Amino acid sequence: MSSSAEQGTKSLLDRIGTKRMLHAYVVGVAFLEGGVLAAALGDGRVAFIGSENANAPRFVSVHDGVCLSLAVDLGGERVLTGGDDGRLVSTDTAGETTAISAIDGRWVEPIAVSMASGLRAAGFGKTVCLFARDGSAVGTFVHPNTVGGLAFDPKGRRLATAHYGGASLWWAKAGGQQPKRLAWSGSHLSLTLSPDGKDIVTAMQENELHGWRVSDGADMRMSGYPAKVRSMSWLPKGRFLATSGAEPVVCWPFHGKGGPMGKAPLDLGWGVDGVVTVVAAHPRHDVVAAGYEDGATILVQIDRPHPVLVKQPGEGAVTALAWSADGQHLALGTESGFIGRVRLSDWRAPT
Amino acid sequence: MNQIPVTVLTGYLGAGKTTLLNRILTEQHGKKYAVVVNEFGEIGIDNDLVVNADEEVFEMNNGCICCTVRGDLIRILGGLMKRQGSFDGILIETTGLADPAPVAQTFFVDEDVRRRTWLDSIVTVVDARHVVQRLEDSHEALEQIAFADVILLNKTDLVSADELAQVERRIRSINATAIIHRTQRCEVDLAAVLGRRAFDLDRILAIEPNFLSEDDHEHDDAVKSVCLRTDRPLDGARLTGWLQRMLAERGQDLLRTKGILSIAGQDKQFVVQAVHMLMEGNFTKPWDPNENRESRLVFIGRNIDGTELRQQFDACIA
Ligand SMILES: [Zn+2]
Ligand SMILES: [Zn+2]
Numbered sequence A: 001m002s003s004s005a006e007q008g009t010k011s012l013l014d015r016i017g018t019k020r021m022l023h024a025y026v027v028g029v030a031f032l033e034g035g036v037l038a039a040a041l042g043d044g045r046v047a048f049i050g051s052e053n054a055n056a057p058r059f060v061s062v063h064d065g066v067c068l069s070l071a072v073d074l075g076g077e078r079v080l081t082g083g084d085d086g087r088l089v090s091t092d093t094a095g096e097t098t099a100i101s102a103i104d105g106r107w108v109e110p111i112a113v114s115m116a117s118g119l120r121a122a123g124f125g126k127t128v129c130l131f132a133r134d135g136s137a138v139g140t141f142v143h144p145n146t147v148g149g150l151a152f153d154p155k156g157r158r159l160a161t162a163h164y165g166g167a168s169l170w171w172a173k174a175g176g177q178q179p180k181r182l183a184w185s186g187s188h189l190s191l192t193l194s195p196d197g198k199d200i201v202t203a204m205q206e207n208e209l210h211g212w213r214v215s216d217g218a219d220m221r222m223s224g225y226p227a228k229v230r231s232m233s234w235l236p237k238g239r240f241l242a243t244s245g246a247e248p249v250v251c252w253p254f255h256g257k258g259g260p261m262g263k264a265p266l267d268l269g270w271g272v273d274g275v276v277t278v279v280a281a282h283p284r285h286d287v288v289a290a291g292y293e294d295g296a297t298i299l300v301q302i303d304r305p306h307p308v309l310v311k312q313p314g315e316g317a318v319t320a321l322a323w324s325a326d327g328q329h330l331a332l333g334t335e336s337g338f339i340g341r342v343r344l345s346d347w348r349a350p351t
Numbered sequence B: 001m002n003q004i005p006v007t008v009l010t011g012y013l014g015a016g017k018t019t020l021l022n023r024i025l026t027e028q029h030g031k032k033y034a035v036v037v038n039e040f041g042e043i044g045i046d047n048d049l050v051v052n053a054d055e056e057v058f059e060m061n062n063g064c065i066c067c068t069v070r071g072d073l074i075r076i077l078g079g080l081m082k083r084q085g086s087f088d089g090i091l092i093e094t095t096g097l098a099d100p101a102p103v104a105q106t107f108f109v110d111e112d113v114r115r116r117t118w119l120d121s122i123v124t125v126v127d128a129r130h131v132v133q134r135l136e137d138s139h140e141a142l143e144q145i146a147f148a149d150v151i152l153l154n155k156t157d158l159v160s161a162d163e164l165a166q167v168e169r170r171i172r173s174i175n176a177t178a179i180i181h182r183t184q185r186c187e188v189d190l191a192a193v194l195g196r197r198a199f200d201l202d203r204i205l206a207i208e209p210n211f212l213s214e215d216d217h218e219h220d221d222a223v224k225s226v227c228l229r230t231d232r233p234l235d236g237a238r239l240t241g242w243l244q245r246m247l248a249e250r251g252q253d254l255l256r257t258k259g260i261l262s263i264a265g266q267d268k269q270f271v272v273q274a275v276h277m278l279m280e281g282n283f284t285k286p287w288d289p290n291e292n293r294e295s296r297l298v299f300i301g302r303n304i305d306g307t308e309l310r311q312q313f314d315a316c317i318a
Helices: A003-009 A012-016 B017-026 B071-080 B101-109 B111-116 B131-137 B139-147 B161-174 B202-206 B236-250 B306-314
Strands: A017-021 A026-031 A037-041 A045-049 A058-061 A067-072 A078-083 A087-092 A097-102 A108-114 A119-124 A127-131 A137-142 A149-152 A158-171 A180-193 A199-204 A209-213 A219-222 A232-234 A240-243 A249-253 A266-268 A276-281 A287-292 A297-301 A304-311 A318-323 A329-334 A338-343 B004-011 B033-037 B050-052 B057-059 B068-070 B089-093 B117-127 B150-154 B179-182 B223-230 B254-261 B268-275 B278-286 B295-302
Touching: A012 A017, A012 A304, A012 A338, A026 A067, A026 A329, A026 A338, A037 A067, A037 A078, A037 A329, A037 A338, A045 A067, A045 A338, A067 A108, A078 A119, A087 A108, A097 A119, A097 A127, A108 A149, A119 A149, A127 A158, A137 A158, A158 A199, A180 A209, A180 A232, A180 B057, A199 A219, A232 A276, A240 A276, A249 A276, A249 A287, A276 A318, A287 A304, A287 A318, A287 A329, A304 A329, A304 A338, B004 B017, B004 B101, B004 B139, B017 B033, B017 B089, B017 B117, B033 B071, B050 B071, B068 B071, B068 B101, B071 B089, B071 B101, B071 B111, B101 B111, B101 B117, B101 B139, B101 B268, B101 B278, B111 B117, B117 B131, B117 B139, B131 B139, B131 B161, B139 B161, B139 B223, B139 B254, B139 B295, B150 B161, B161 B179, B161 B223, B223 B306, B236 B254, B236 B268, B236 B278, B236 B306
Parallel strands: A026 A318, A149 A180, B004 B089, B004 B117, B033 B050, B033 B089, B117 B150, B150 B179
Antiparallel strands: A017 A338, A026 A037, A037 A045, A045 A058, A067 A078, A078 A087, A078 A108, A087 A097, A108 A119, A119 A127, A127 A137, A149 A158, A158 A180, A180 A199, A199 A209, A209 A219, A232 A240, A240 A249, A249 A266, A276 A287, A287 A297, A297 A304, A318 A329, A329 A338, B057 B068, B223 B295, B254 B268, B254 B295, B268 B278
């Protein structure tokens, strides 16, 4: 191979990034206040990686088993993780852990945090519990089936949950309520709410998305995926919903009348082979980071279908992607335990 | 990422399933298993890889009542796969009242499950004393035998030799292809139960199909096996067309279909397996040039007519 060809395909990670191998499935990554990167791992540990590459990560054993989920906890300086040991735990970068809840024999998989209302939600099988800032349980919502995904609305006043047969919409602080049921037959595996709180979208067992307009419950079907959609991410202002599960990055238009209905999605990232496993939209710009089943990772812009290579293939499927709140740092993790981190502040997309 | 073998353990209440599970978990066999159980506490030992299942059976979106999967299992297997290298296999225990079809169909339907695991075998534990009665009053007991790759005919010390032969004949009339082990207290070499690759169907070639006696009495919901074979090569297009039509039209009655087939013009064996209407067919290993290329196809199901199936099968001969 010629050196110019190598130059041409050199990834951002090779040029301006840092890499680590943690040797455990990366379940999730997230940036905390102060630039510390947190990674939840398949061996039950959480790794905190400082912005200085020379420092070794701090590993904290959090779950007796697998970390199943990761979110930035209230205040932005801790992580909240759910595990297959039935525990919901808040951990700080010094390694101090606080168990918020533990239900023996249950898996804690879907979790969500609302900075706006100071609430955390976690699914323990069919039951979703809400916890206040001090850790006290302030709500319990029981469903007919296991809850696969959940999300707060922008103000953190309502909570949407996905399960077999559809989605449910609850008021976060009301007792004894009946939820608003959004019915659609089939198994709904995960859920996202648009940034304006007006649309709910679930990913289904049947390789498709289902959406509801919250105001009138109108249905939206988004199908045609060759694989399950495991990851969904809203572009700024909720104009597009970027999704995994296909070869290009599929972005459904939610701006304009009728949302995505009757419109074709944007396909981004042509020229990259394999199925997209994770997507993460930039917090400010119309840019999507996408990870693939072969470990490749790209950045792609809405109006420029040709991608920029962030990571070469290898190290197993990409399982986690996250932007820092200011959009200057991107982190990724793979199923074999690779962690990559790129600082994009000096980088400009080629025009 | 390596594929992990999965063994499904079924059996009516009291047949001895828990005894077998405890044996697998406590005996030294150099392998570590993750166990998916339906009741915590039933197994007596502490194993950090025991997972509680909810048996959530979900209908698929095609509107067909037989097309069901275990939603909880898809989730559990996904979670277990994040514990890389910490176990060698997965055991799934189902409740005594469970129909095995949703479990088996999960391995056909879900792409993530298929990518990470393979269904090694369905093992059914049967109580020699009570199974005949169970078959009369329990739909599920019947399905558990019909679905089995391996059957432990347990508690044989509690019946006479005549009774045992009768029980075994009844089991055989339902499921012609399962391997039957006669046991007491589930005492069987675990190698006969685990790591069988039973779903690979190789051993169909070894089945003696003449055991079905004509005078077997028919039950209202009779489940039986029909074994078809031929030495003449089959027409690939006609065969798959027929199988697809059969499974689409009769899939609810057909519990399991398995076959190793010789297709005209092909050097490799065509291996077919189906659970209800979900079918998988692949060309696998080459036929041994020195062996007789005999095609064998077995249907296990309700309301199936051996004569009619034989005619349709023969019509696929090239
Ligand atoms: Zn069906
Ligand atoms: Zn009967």
